[in-house]
Amino acid sequence: MSAKTAIVIGAGVLGCSVAAELTRNNVRVTLIDEAEIASGTSAATFAWVNGNNKSPENYSHLNFLGLQAHERAAAAGARWFHQTGMVQVAQSAVEAEGYERNVKNIAWPEYGARPLTRAGVLQLEPSLDAERVVGGAFYPREGWIDVQTMCHSLAEMCLEQGASFRPFESVKEIRDNEVVTECRDGSLSTYTADVIIVAAGNGTPHILRSVGIDFPLLDPHAHPDERGSVGSSVGVISTTGKVDAGIRHFVRTKGVALRPSRNGGITFSDHPTGGQWAQDDPRTWQVPQTLLERAKALYPSLKGAVTKNVALGTRVLPSDGLTVVDWVGSGAPVYAAATHSGVTLSAHLAETIVRELLTGHRDESVQSFGLDRFKERVPSEAGS
Ligand SMILES: Cc1cc2nc3c(=O)[nH]c(=O)nc-3n(C[C@H](O)[C@H](O)[C@H](O)COP(=O)(O)OP(=O)(O)OC[C@H]3O[C@@H](n4cnc5c(N)ncnc54)[C@H](O)[C@@H]3O)c2cc1C
Structure with missing residues (x-):
C-alpha cells in the first residue's frame, strides 16, 4: 500500500518514532495525543536499551535490533542514546x-x-x-535513552517538515479512513488519511474497539x-x-x-x-x-x-508479554503497534512498520509478532 498521508495516534516513544520515520519518507503526518508529547508510559520508564537474554530468543533478537537502530540514529547525530x-x-x-x-x-x-x-x-x-x-x-x-529529548526532538522534526500535532485531543472512534477526536471543551474534530497507525499504549484497546477489534492487551488496572x-x-x-x-x-x-x-x-x-x-x-x-x-x-x-x-x-503489555505490530484486519487501513520494552524497540519498529506500510514488505524480525498468534481472540483478517 502506498500512503501519502497518515494519522498517528499516540505521541509516546513509539508514536513519535513512527511519525518521524513516516515524515522522513515524505508522508504527511497528523500526530494526535489526548495529552502531551511523551506523557504516557514513556514518561515513567527506566529506558534501559538492551537485548539482554530476554525470552524467547527472537524477542531478544528484536531488542538487539532495537539497540542497533539507536546506535545508527546516534551515529547520524541523534542526542538521546547514552x-x-x-x-x-x-x-x-x-x-x-x-x-x-x-x-x-x-x-x-x-x-x-x-x-x-x-x-x-x-x-x-x-x-x-x-x-x-x-x-x-x-x-x-547497552545504555539508556533520554526519552523526553528523543520524543520532543522527533516531534519537532516532523513539525518542521510539515506534520501537524493535535495535543489534548482524545480519539473517540475510527470510521473507515476517519479518526474522530474530542477536545477538552467537548468539541469534536475529524481527520482523514490514507493510513491510521494506533500507537496509543494502554489506550489502544479502547480505540480499536470502535473498529470491532478485541486487542489483546492486559488490563493495566487489573x-x-x-x-x-x-x-x-x-x-x-x-x-x-x-x-x-x-x-x-x-x-x-x-x-x-x-x-x-x-x-x-x-x-x-x-x-x-x-x-x-x-x-x-x-x-x-x-x-x-x-x-x-x-x-x-x-x-x-x-x-x-x-x-x-x-x-x-x-507497562504496555500484550497478553503474552511480547510485541504486537500488525494491520488490525478491520477492513479499514488501521495498523497497531503496542509493546513493552518500547524504548529499546522504538527506532527499529518504526523502520519496519513504515517499510511495511509503504511497500507491503514485512520484515523478517517482526514476522512472529503479528496478531495471528492471538487468533483465538482476534478476527484473523490481519494483512489488509
Ligand atoms: C516502570 C517501567 C519501566 C520500563 N523500563 C523499560 C526499559 O528499561 N527499557 C525499555 O525499553 N522499556 C521499558 N519500559 C517500557 C516502555 O517504557 C514502554 O514500552 C514505552 O514507553 C511504550 O511507549 P508507547 O509510545 O507505546 O506508549 P505511551 O508512552 O503510553 O504513549 C501512548 C500515547 O497514546 C496516548 N493516547 C492513549 N489513548 C489515546 C486516545 N484515545 N486518544 C489520543 N491519544 C491517546 C497517550 O496519552 C500516550 O501519550 C518500561 C515501562 C515501565 C512502566
Whole structure:
C-alpha cells in the first residue's frame, strides 16, 4: 500500500518514532495525543536499551535490533542514546557464577558481553564500595535513552517538515479512513488519511474497539493476581537531585538497578516490588527510599543524595508479554503497534512498520509478532 498521508495516534516513544520515520519518507503526518508529547508510559520508564537474554530468543533478537537502530540514529547525530555500557555487579560468588552464565547465554558475539573480575568492575565503577564487589559482567553496547529529548526532538522534526500535532485531543472512534477526536471543551474534530497507525499504549484497546477489534492487551488496572505470569503493570521510577556520585554506567546488582539521569541525578527502578503489588498499594511509595538506601550502601558517594522525583509507570503489555505490530484486519487501513520494552524497540519498529506500510514488505524480525498468534481472540483478517 502506498500512503501519502497518515494519522498517528499516540505521541509516546513509539508514536513519535513512527511519525518521524513516516515524515522522513515524505508522508504527511497528523500526530494526535489526548495529552502531551511523551506523557504516557514513556514518561515513567527506566529506558534501559538492551537485548539482554530476554525470552524467547527472537524477542531478544528484536531488542538487539532495537539497540542497533539507536546506535545508527546516534551515529547520524541523534542526542538521546547514552551508550554508557551496563555493569552488572556480583556481591557473592554465586551471583558471579550466574552472571558468567548469562554472558555465555547471549547468542551474539558482537553484543560484546564479557565477565568481569572484581578489579575489572572497580576499574569501570571506582566509586563502588570495594568491600561489596566480588565480580561481575560488562555489556558495552547497552545504555539508556533520554526519552523526553528523543520524543520532543522527533516531534519537532516532523513539525518542521510539515506534520501537524493535535495535543489534548482524545480519539473517540475510527470510521473507515476517519479518526474522530474530542477536545477538552467537548468539541469534536475529524481527520482523514490514507493510513491510521494506533500507537496509543494502554489506550489502544479502547480505540480499536470502535473498529470491532478485541486487542489483546492486559488490563493495566487489573490486580496482579488476575494478570497471570506476564508481569506487573506498575513500576516505580525514582530519581535523586543532582549528585556527583561517580556513577558512570548503567549498573545492576541484586536488589537495585540504577543509571545516570537527564537532571544530573541518579534514576532507580523498581526491583523490590517483584511485580506483586497492586497499583494503589501504599507500599509502592516506600520503594524509592528502599532503593536509595540500597544504592547508598553500594556507593558511599551517594551519601546526602535525596529523592527528587517519583513516577509510577504503567507497562504496555500484550497478553503474552511480547510485541504486537500488525494491520488490525478491520477492513479499514488501521495498523497497531503496542509493546513493552518500547524504548529499546522504538527506532527499529518504526523502520519496519513504515517499510511495511509503504511497500507491503514485512520484515523478517517482526514476522512472529503479528496478531495471528492471538487468533483465538482476534478476527484473523490481519494483512489488509
Ligand atoms: C516502570 C517501567 C519501566 C520500563 N523500563 C523499560 C526499559 O528499561 N527499557 C525499555 O525499553 N522499556 C521499558 N519500559 C517500557 C516502555 O517504557 C514502554 O514500552 C514505552 O514507553 C511504550 O511507549 P508507547 O509510545 O507505546 O506508549 P505511551 O508512552 O503510553 O504513549 C501512548 C500515547 O497514546 C496516548 N493516547 C492513549 N489513548 C489515546 C486516545 N484515545 N486518544 C489520543 N491519544 C491517546 C497517550 O496519552 C500516550 O501519550 C518500561 C515501562 C515501565 C512502566
